[in-house]
Amino acid sequence: MMKLFIDDEPHGVFFLIDNKSFYASCEAVARGLNPLKVPLVVLSEAENTNGGLILATSPEAKACGVSKNTSAAFLCLLSNRSYFMVH
Secondary structure: OOOOOHHHOOOOOOOOOOOOOHHHHHHHHHOOOOOOOOOEEEEOOOHHHOOOEEEEEOHHHHHOOOOOOOEHHHHHHOOOOOOEEEO
């Protein structure tokens, strides 16, 4: 059985708040949009990723099949919805 050496770890009170799709939600709120209703994706701008990668998605975008770490070119395949793209 492995012994854990927790005496060397920092002690204190830690607090964590988890928010649904946090980064995409912040972008939506900053633009006056409802983060639970708007299909929003946050994209990277790296040139070596063929147009960028999807870094974050709102719940509405996820419901339409958009997922993180996917090429932004994937959005072109979803022509039945309009997406707000935020860099």
